[in-house]
Amino acid sequence: MHIRLKIWRQENSQDTGKMQDYELADVNSDMSFLEMLDMLNEQLLEQGQRAIEFDHDCREGICGQCGVMINGRAHGPLKNTTTCQLHMRSFRDGETIYIEPFRATAFPVKCDLKIDRTAFDRVIQAGGYIAVNTGQAPEANSIPIGHPVAEAAFDAAACIGCGACVAVCKNSSAALFTSAKITHLALLPQGAVEAQERVRRMVGQMDAEGFGHCSNTEACEAECPQQISVLHIARMNWEYNKAQLLKK
Amino acid sequence: MLNAKIPEGPLEDKWRHYKEHAKLVNPANRKKLEVIVVGTGLAGSSIAASLGEMGYRVKTFCFQDTPRRAHSVAAQGGVNACKNYKNDGDNVFRMFYDTIKGGDFRAREANVYRLAECSASLIDQAVAQGVPFGREYGGYLNNRSFGGVQVSRTFYARGQTGQQLLLGAYQALMRQVHLGSVQLFARHEMLDLVTIDGKAKGIIVRNLDTGEIQRHGAHAVILATGGFGKIYYLSTLAMGCNGSAIWRAHKKGALMANPSWTQIHPTSLPQSGEYQSKLTLMSESLRNDGRIWVPKKEQEDRLPNQVPEEDRDYYLERRYPAFGNLSPRDIASRAAKERIDAGYGVGPLKNAVYLDFSKAIKDQGVGKIREKYGNLFRMYEKITGVDAYQEPMKISPAAHFSMGGLWVDYELMTTIPGLFALGEANFADHGANRLGANSLLQACVDGYFIAPYTLANYLADEIKTPATDVQHPAFDAAAKQVQDQLHLLKGIGGKLSADYFHKTLGKILYDKCGLSRSAEGLKQAIGEIKALRQQFYADLFIPGGLTINSELEKAGRVADYLELGELMCHDALTREESCGAHFRVEYQTPEGEAMRNDQDFAFISAWGWAGENQAPIWNKEPLTFEFVTPTVRSYK
Ligand SMILES: Cc1cc2nc3c(=O)[nH]c(=O)nc-3n(C[C@H](O)[C@H](O)[C@H](O)COP(=O)(O)OP(=O)(O)OC[C@H]3O[C@@H](n4cnc5c(N)ncnc54)[C@H](O)[C@@H]3O)c2cc1C
Ligand code: FES
Numbered sequence: 002m003h004i005r006l007k008i009w010r011q012e013n014s015q016d017t018g019k020m021q022d023y024e025l026a027d028v029n030s031d032m033s034f035l036e037m038l039d040m041l042n043e044q045l046l047e048q049g050q051r052a053i054e055f056d057h058d059c060r061e062g063i064c065g066q067c068g069v070m071i072n073g074r075a076h077g078p079l080k081n082t083t084t085c086q087l088h089m090r091s092f093r094d095g096e097t098i099y100i101e102p103f104r105a106t107a108f109p110v111k112c113d114l115k116i117d118r119t120a121f122d123r124v125i126q127a128g129g130y131i132a133v134n135t136g137q138a139p140e141a142n143s144i145p146i147g148h149p150v151a152e153a154a155f156d157a158a159a160c161i162g163c164g165a166c167v168a169v170c171k172n173s174s175a176a177l178f179t180s181a182k183i184t185h186l187a188l189l190p191q192g193a194v195e196a197q198e199r200v201r202r203m204v205g206q207m208d209a210e211g212f213g214h215c216s217n218t219e220a221c222e223a224e225c226p227q228q229i230s231v232l233h234i235a236r237m238n239w240e241y242n243k244a245q246l247l248k249k
Numbered sequence: 250m251l252n253a254k255i256p257e258g259p260l261e262d263k264w265r266h267y268k269e270h271a272k273l274v275n276p277a278n279r280k281k282l283e284v285i286v287v288g289t290g291l292a293g294s295s296i297a298a299s300l301g302e303m304g305y306r307v308k309t310f311c312f313q314d315t316p317r318r319a320h321s322v323a324a325q326g327g328v329n330a331c332k333n334y335k336n337d338g339d340n341v342f343r344m345f346y347d348t349i350k351g352g353d354f355r356a357r358e359a360n361v362y363r364l365a366e367c368s369a370s371l372i373d374q375a376v377a378q379g380v381p382f383g384r385e386y387g388g389y390l391n392n393r394s395f396g397g398v399q400v401s402r403t404f405y406a407r408g409q410t411g412q413q414l415l416l417g418a419y420q421a422l423m424r425q426v427h428l429g430s431v432q433l434f435a436r437h438e439m440l441d442l443v444t445i446d447g448k449a450k451g452i453i454v455r456n457l458d459t460g461e462i463q464r465h466g467a468h469a470v471i472l473a474t475g476g477f478g479k480i481y482y483l484s485t486l487a488m489g490c491n492g493s494a495i496w497r498a499h500k501k502g503a504l505m506a507n508p509s510w511t512q513i514h515p516t517s518l519p520q521s522g523e524y525q526s527k528l529t530l531m532s533e534s535l536r537n538d539g540r541i542w543v544p545k546k547e548q549e550d551r552l553p554n555q556v557p558e559e560d561r562d563y564y565l566e567r568r569y570p571a572f573g574n575l576s577p578r579d580i581a582s583r584a585a586k587e588r589i590d591a592g593y594g595v596g597p598l599k600n601a602v603y604l605d606f607s608k609a610i611k612d613q614g615v616g617k618i619r620e621k622y623g624n625l626f627r628m629y630e631k632i633t634g635v636d637a638y639q640e641p642m643k644i645s646p647a648a649h650f651s652m653g654g655l656w657v658d659y660e661l662m663t664t665i666p667g668l669f670a671l672g673e674a675n676f677a678d679h680g681a682n683r684l685g686a687n688s689l690l691q692a693c694v695d696g697y698f699i700a701p702y703t704l705a706n707y708l709a710d711e712i713k714t715p716a717t718d719v720q721h722p723a724f725d726a727a728a729k730q731v732q733d734q735l736h737l738l739k740g741i742g743g744k745l746s747a748d749y750f751h752k753t754l755g756k757i758l759y760d761k762c763g764l765s766r767s768a769e770g771l772k773q774a775i776g777e778i779k780a781l782r783q784q785f786y787a788d789l790f791i792p793g794g795l796t797i798n799s800e801l802e803k804a805g806r807v808a809d810y811l812e813l814g815e816l817m818c819h820d821a822l823t824r825e826e827s828c829g830a831h832f833r834v835e836y837q838t839p840e841g842e843a844m845r846n847d848q849d850f851a852f853i854s855a856w857g858w859a860g861e862n863q864a865p866i867w868n869k870e871p872l873t874f875e876f877v878t879p880t881v882r883s884y885k
């Protein structure tokens with residue numbers, strides 16, 4: 002395949018950045034999208050130019066580190082697919098592909114396609130855990146958890162923290178990410194005890210980080226590689242309101 | 250002389266005895282003690298969180314942007330624990346025995362027993378943290394059996410067990426970060442270990458965002474930096490996995506044990522072209538229902554569904570009737586290679602075998618198969634474009650896990666006092682081959698339940714030691730060396746990329762120090778790696794500057810791999826037997842099975858660094874089997 006690329010280049014967080022044109026001949030349609038970028042970098046290197054910086058690690062759709070806007074869509078054209086799991090067979094020969102970093106005030110660009118997503122860590126630090134110390138846990142089967150509940154908690158826990166939800170949201174809201182963790186922990190008996198404190202702190206941190214509010218557009222769910230449901234946002238709101246009402 | 254510090258007494262009392270006699274650090278003193286944890290995978294996050302809870306002052310480092318992305322996240326299949334929930338006769342001894350046997354009697358009895366002993370508590374801990382393990386309808390935990398064992402002891406969270414366990418550990422770590430007991434340094438890479446008077450006292454790291462070289466001092470350093478299987482370039486590992494932290498510690502005096510033992514996983518996707526950067530693993534759990542076969546005819550050109558039953562060779566079921574498709578990884582991988590090399594491989598490059606679900610779909614219905622493995626089938630389709638409900642998957646062996654790593658004693662301490670190694674970064678527990686689902690277990694158990702005791706035993710004698718002075722000349726020297734190396738690499742100004750050298754090294758290792766090895770091949774490999782290393786220092790090119798620069802990061806890791814790769818070949822060459830994942834073609838039975846030599850090789854090789862271009866120094870830790878008798882490992 003022959004591919005034309007327009008890629009966001011930005012030296013550092015102060016630089017204004019711009020789109021730049023590249024061209025690749027002989028792209029194999031079985032290549033993954035990131036392998037195509039590797040190929041481009043190899044080509045740049047031969048010309049003595051700086052490689053394009055992009056984030057990635059596992060390359061199997063589970064670490065959540067990759068993720069760029071491809072032709073205006075988070076992680077590209079396929080549904081429920083991370084950038085690393087996208088393959089060139091999803092593009093046409095001769096196509097022009099636009100590649101940009103995920104954009105949100107709370108996710109500043111560091112260099113080219115690399116962004117800073119540490120805001121997510123701070124949201125988790127605010128309460129996204131069960132406060133259990135090591136070495137004191139009771140026998141695991143002492144609290145049975147019904148299969149449907151465990152599965153529902155799992156559906157929420159499957160979030161990979163890639164940030165696509167924020168990037169596609171017109172308000173740059175982190176509601177899907179935050180609510181997934183809130184649901185995961187609130188559904189389980191182990192996590193339910195702290196649910197009110199947790200939701201207040203996590204929502205507070207989300208706001209403090211500069212993420213916007215959720216206005217129910219649901220673009221996040223549509224673009225989420227893990228099919229995380231917006232119903233978690235409803236649960237988060239419910240948990241939050243409950244917590245505010247019951248606040249002593 | 251290596252002292253493994255194995256406690257006295259009967260096997261089942263050793264760990265209890267150790268804990269009863271280990272020194273303690275009083276809570277008031279813990280806040281005076283600083284500990285560095287490098288790595289935030291399961292091993293690193295769990296130890297950093299545990300130490301934070303206990304009141305030590307902890308600094309933790311990783312090269313990803315957040316600890317939640319460490320490679321542990323990728324583990325699919327499950328984690329072992331002997332809970333005997335299925336009433337199928339599982340117990341600590343049986344798990345210990347399976348693990349020792351799985352490792353082909355090349356692991357320490359005491360360590361392996363402790364692993365089995367602590368396994369049940371891990372499930373308790375993870376459930377308390379909210380890890381959503383698979384459950385029965387009644388609400389109790391479910392589990393299944395995994396390669397190499399005949400009881401159900403593998404707990405799983407769909408196909409994402411590693412992710413869920415890591416999130417549990419990450420959340421525990423984040424809680425400590427919030428409480429201020431742990432300081433987190435993400436996107437920081439450790440580039441050297443600092444020792445003062447022979448003890449580990451700190452590290453030199455590079456901030457990957459700014460390029461700044463920093464010094465961090467502590468009373469003890471823990472490396473939990475994962476495995477180095479990515480040395481093969483094509484592997485199931487994440488792109489960033491590397492051996493640099495342990496290699497730099499090795500050059501500072503820590504011994505490297507059994508570096509050549511790499512597990513080659515049988516169920517990876519095959520290589521399909523030169524451009525490929527990784528080989529994706531299809532979870533081993535698929536072998537519970539999938540049947541593995543190749544055509545009976547060489548160069549079979551019919552599509553798999555057109556090959557009738559009588560023309561298929563279910564070679565695992567044929568050769569290993571008792572375990573069949575569930576035989577351990579080394580056996581299954583080698584058997585696949587044997588068929589592929591004999592000319593029966595399938596796929597465009599003739600480098601794969603079929604993993605066929607048609608019988609399972611017929612027996613159980615497609616719905617049941619979808620429920621069990623749906624996400625894996627989806628992943629397979631995303632990568633290959635093939636629907637595995639309709640035709641068999643193509644799978645192939647790929648480098649997966651390093652059984653070798655830094656030598657540690659029973660306390661998980663390396664030969665440098667104050668330097669500990671946890672998880673895949675150490676060599677312990679798996680012997681010459683790892684049974685599926687034992688690695689997540691080891692990483693977690695090291696961090697949650699073992700190192701908190703053994704580290705305290707060391708730190709109890711360090712209470713009076715003042716905080717480490719990072720202006721000490723040892724820090725100056727290490728920082729200078731790191732700077733010099735970065736400038737050296739940047740300054741080479743050649744034409745070839747770090748990836749070029751990595752790929753070339755990977756090919757050499759696959760061919761000559763991979764699934765099978767021979768003295769002749771290994772000697773050639775050593776020569777080729779030396780030459781490649783020379784070429785690296787003459788012809789490498791790194792564009793960009795000294796701040797954010799992934800090419801520079803890669804180059805440093807490849808430089809270390811070029812040294813480690815040579816040591817792997819040395820190690821494989823000196824082990825004149827076949828055991829576990831190490832198959833020396835000269836030592837096999839007439840049926841092609843591995844031939845172990847307990848008489849001469851029941852030891853762990855622990856290599857010392859002698860300097861650049863010097864032969865490594867060979868130390869041996871003899872393995873004594875007091876409680877089990879090594880037997881021929883038969884899965885027939
Ligand atoms: C695809 C796949 C599937 C697997 N499935 C299973 C399974 O089902 N069951 C099972 O038991 N095991 C499985 N394994 C193996 C298991 O996942 C790993 O062995 C285990 O997770 C290793 O954990 P760890 O904490 O030792 O290291 P990792 O999780 O690899 O963590 C390493 C950490 O060290 C950091 N690091 C490394 N070098 C440096 C440096 N120089 N400076 C700073 N930080 C550094 C990294 O940032 C990371 O945080 C699988 C492995 C793979 C590849
Ligand atoms: S690189 Fe890990 S999800 Fe894409």
